[in-house]
Amino acid sequence: MTEAGSTPTLDGQGRPLWLLCELTYACPLACPWCSNPLDFDRLGPELSTAEWRRVLAEARALGALQLGFSGGEPCLRKDLEELVAHGDELGYYTNLITSGLGLTGARLARLKEAGLRQVQLSLQACDPELGDRMVGGRAAAHKLAIAREIKAQGFPVVLNVPLSRDNIDQVDGILALAEELGVEFLELANVQYYNWALVNRAELLPTRAQLAKAEASVAAARQRLGRRMTLYYVVPDYHDGRPKACMNGWGSIHLTIGPDGAALPCQEARAVKSLEFPNVREHALAWIWRDSPAFNAFRGDAWMKDPCRSCDERGRDFGGCRCQALLLTGDAANTDPVCARSPHRHLVDEAVALAEDPARLRGRLLPRAPRGG
């Protein structure tokens, strides 16, 4: 998964600038577009506090600057405050990526005291009934209250809205709500189709008409808001015809550590079953980042096949997303099939066409298994 505007703007010069710690896969919600692995219940036990502290220190020594705490729902970990404090002491810019469940005013104050710099809060809709239905639980009212509390405590707020067929028609309302809340950053992110979202793709993909309307709203809002709010719009790569520069390249600047200690070049990478991802319980992070076979598998461009190998855009998009190539074509070294030059582009076109078909059978969304870890 990649998010426009959320990639550090400097070349890492070989350093993992972004450390994303998925503290747990447990979550009180059941979002059908969840990016967590389908088999998260079968993975090993969560890292201990001491193990996470060691990961933070080792990554900082490798040059990591941005630290994200994510999940699952990271607020379920009782040691979140301690890990934020340790990250801040080490010199990271600390980000919390949360559904808001498990946050209270008192806990936010403790996190601020611990050195937390910003909160990225997910929100699904401006109307609470739809919001609750989408996440499979009563969450919308709490999310709104906690958004106000985050703002009141002086954190910069990133409001993250995953867009799909069900909520993309609310973009105008969501923009108005974000403006009223006074958030600094609004991320309107078309869902990327991995894991649970891929299972539910036929029910989540918006139509072209829906996308065009949302994009017109975003363009108008940019004019109106000027410098008051930074607006990121993550394009739907299925409709775009050009692959995203996923993670700025494999093993380039991004390092995810899963709850079980697996080190991953992105949070979806476990999809590539042919690779054995090293675990921080068994290896030093410096070896994992620099030398492990998994992190070197798709570094640079020597692994590329045609059409990527001879493409003049390979230095810009790095062949797109390895996980998407694997999930849709069966080979992670293939060109990302969203690319118009991919011989597998028809697979994406068929999915897009199905979303347009008014006569198609509507299925049911499969909710993410609600607990885990």
Place this chain on the structure above:
Amino acid sequence: MSPPALEAVVRRSPLYLLRWEPTQDAHVLLYPEGVVKLSPTAAAILERCDGSTVRALLKSLADEFPDDDIAPDVLEFLEVARDRGWIHADP
């Protein structure tokens, strides 16, 4: 768009954290989910965006870099920095 006036007060946005980063051998600006690596000149300008006027900032830089006429470049940078939200200028 035009650069801030000489009497404008310039101040870094509290959203952006400016600090020296040894692993980059440079100053960086850190903000939600982002990093910008700064040139030495850019860092010298941003360090001075602390509530002083543009006029005072130019004088302070001229004292440190007396050999060049840096004012046009500094004003251009302030305009870009304001446009990106790194600094606020009042008025």
